[in-house]
Amino acid sequence: MENILEIKNLCKTYDNFALKNVTLSLPKGMIMGFIGENGAGKTTTIKAILNIIQSYRGEIKIFGLDNRKYDKKIKEDIGVVLDDMFFPEILTPNDIDNTMKGIYKNWDSKMFDDYLKEFSLLPNKQIKTFSKGMRKKLEIATALSHHPKLLILDEPTSGLDPVARAEIIQIFQSFIEKDDCSILLSSHITTDLEHIADYITFINRGEIVLSKTKDELLDKYGIVKCTEAEFKKINKKDYIKYRKTKYEYEVLVSNKKDFKAKYDIAIIDKITLDELMVLMIKGEE
Amino acid sequence: MIGFIKKDLFMIKSNFKLLGILIIAYTLMGFVGEIDISFILPFMSVMIMISTFSYDNYNNWDAYSISFPDGRKNSVKSKYVATVLMIVIVSIITTLLSFIISYASTKTINCEQILISMFGTIFGTLFVLSFMYPIIYKLGVEKARIGIFLIVFGLVFIGGFLTNYFNLSLITKAILFLEDYLIIILIIIAIIMVYISYKISERIFNKKEF
Amino acid sequence: MEIIISNSSGVPIYEQIKEQIKVKIVSNELKENELLPSIRTLAKDLYCSVITTKNAYEELVKEGYIKNVPSKGFYVAKINKDVALEEQLNKIEELMDKAVTIAKMNNINKKTLNEMLTILYEEDK
Known part of the structure; x- marks a missing residue:
């Protein structure tokens, strides 16, 4: 099994939104950043993977097994942090520990306890007394403490201050040190992804726009900044999208080196994921 | 499933105090007067279990729990098992208290009456459970509460309607005839009722998307 | 061993890693047959991705600076x-x-x- 997660042509239709042929593959031992606007389909895709929504078409395989047929077996090894979905807030971390003992075969109370200590979370306080950041840390601790092989995380660091985020990202990287574990990480905090993600999958309006290695996007792709006159000289085949701002043209190209060799334009910058997203979504062809 | 049941018990932990107060109140009232409130405690415990549905909903627990192995199946099963257990246990406690009160105030124990009361209460609360839970799964707790109100109202209305227009002597004769077997029949009906309710709830929940 | 990455230099990260390790090997700071950190540990410590460090090591192997011993790791090669x-x-x-x-x-x-x-x-x- 090369890929820990494989999605092929996932389709799901709602009244005013639809997933269309979403296809992606996450290899073992890798981190995939899942990016897109709010409402682009990240959460819907994640829900399909977990069978939280069920009436979808397409094939989803986890650990090489069909996610519908082997749902129970697969879920023993998946750790999940979802947006705004967790234990009832009148419960305490101790309650969570005792509950999970009876849910996962591999639940590790000691590991959970260690995380609580590391995150300074009091085991006997109700979740509703925790701040947003503390809740997220608790959710992450819960997801990790049954030794999963695949982490599916929907905005796991939202609401965390930079120091806490750095802590959590370190924990994710430790998780990946075992080369048979993977992470699917949906996040708006693209700076984190720019560092630790191996792959980036970008979804827009229910369709996958691109799915590439992060290195290719950051090393090869680039953003050309030029005047209108210079832009007019560029062959349409040599760029992906462009955007006209008040003072300049911004042009997304897939190979900085080739572009530089062909055109004599001074500014070809390294692109950030945020800029990539904005250009892909708001740019014209 | 054990994990799910534990979770619900942890949730009503804070309500145990309420139950404790009610038990004390019940005991006191029993000593003071002849009021038979043996149905209140079991009924309250069902209401408390139903409140767990509200908490679950508020935190989107249902969706989260689907990410657990056998999440959908255990979610429904555990609610039924937990509720039935609570009903039975609380009913037994109430019955024991009734015995104590009866002995303490009248120096006699009206065994038959107390036991009939217990079985009636258990049957009544299981009936409420069987009706309410599928409605809760389909429409949510708030709408279900209204629905139950309407159903009880409707049943009382129909009951009154029937007594006015039909001769119930046949039914009362049939009940007297079956008296010895009444308890067993009630138990069988209760089991079937709860089982059908469970199957319906399971089907509703399995189709649900979040 | 110290490796210092610049995020804004425009030089791809894997290249920065590669060049710095090369320099250390040539200057004998990293000695022949010395075991290098694993791809994953290095990624974690440098706060970059596994594919990046993998790339760096693969190129170092191709250029003959290090060798990959299966199940054991990467060792500094005898460089010419x-x-x-x-x-x-x-x-x-x-x-x-x-x-x-x-x-x-x-x-x-x-x-x-x-x-x-x-x-x-x-x-x-």
Whole structure:
């Protein structure tokens, strides 16, 4: 099994939104950043993977097994942090520990306890007394403490201050040190992804726009900044999208080196994921 | 499933105090007067279990729990098992208290009456459970509460309607005839009722998307 | 071992890692047969992705600086000092060529260039 997660042509239709042929593959031992606007389909895709929504078409395989047929077996090894979905807030971390003992075969109370200590979370306080950041840390601790092989995380660091985020990202990287574990990480905090993600999958309006290695996007792709006159000289085949701002043209190209060799334009910058997203979504062809 | 049941018990932990107060109140009232409130405690415990549905909903627990192995199946099963257990246990406690009160105030124990009361209460609360839970799964707790109100109202209305227009002597004769077997029949009906309710709830929940 | 990454330099991260390790190998800071950190541990410590460190190591293997022992890890290879030196000499030649071109274009003579070279060389001391 090369890929820990494989999605092929996932389709799901709602009244005013639809997933269309979403296809992606996450290899073992890798981190995939899942990016897109709010409402682009990240959460819907994640829900399909977990069978939280069920009436979808397409094939989803986890650990090489069909996610519908082997749902129970697969879920023993998946750790999940979802947006705004967790234990009832009148419960305490101790309650969570005792509950999970009876849910996962591999639940590790000691590991959970260690995380609580590391995150300074009091085991006997109700979740509703925790701040947003503390809740997220608790959710992450819960997801990790049954030794999963695949982490599916929907905005796991939202609401965390930079120091806490750095802590959590370190924990994710430790998780990946075992080369048979993977992470699917949906996040708006693209700076984190720019560092630790191996792959980036970008979804827009229910369709996958691109799915590439992060290195290719950051090393090869680039953003050309030029005047209108210079832009007019560029062959349409040599760029992906462009955007006209008040003072300049911004042009997304897939190979900085080739572009530089062909055109004599001074500014070809390294692109950030945020800029990539904005250009892909708001740019014209 | 054990994990799910534990979770619900942890949730009503804070309500145990309420139950404790009610038990004390019940005991006191029993000593003071002849009021038979043996149905209140079991009924309250069902209401408390139903409140767990509200908490679950508020935190989107249902969706989260689907990410657990056998999440959908255990979610429904555990609610039924937990509720039935609570009903039975609380009913037994109430019955024991009734015995104590009866002995303490009248120096006699009206065994038959107390036991009939217990079985009636258990049957009544299981009936409420069987009706309410599928409605809760389909429409949510708030709408279900209204629905139950309407159903009880409707049943009382129909009951009154029937007594006015039909001769119930046949039914009362049939009940007297079956008296010895009444308890067993009630138990069988209760089991079937709860089982059908469970199957319906399971089907509703399995189709649900979040 | 110290490896310092610049995120804004425009040089791909895997290249920065590769070059810095190369320098350490050539300067003997990393000795022959010394075990290098694993791809994953290095990624974690450098706060970058596994594919990046994997890329760096793969290129170092291709260029003969390190060798991959299956199930054990990456070790510093016995490098041909001459080959490594050759590579650095080529780089210097390339840069010198650029300097000479600019000098010629601007009528700056060889003597001035030589003086500049001496000053620069002395500066670091």
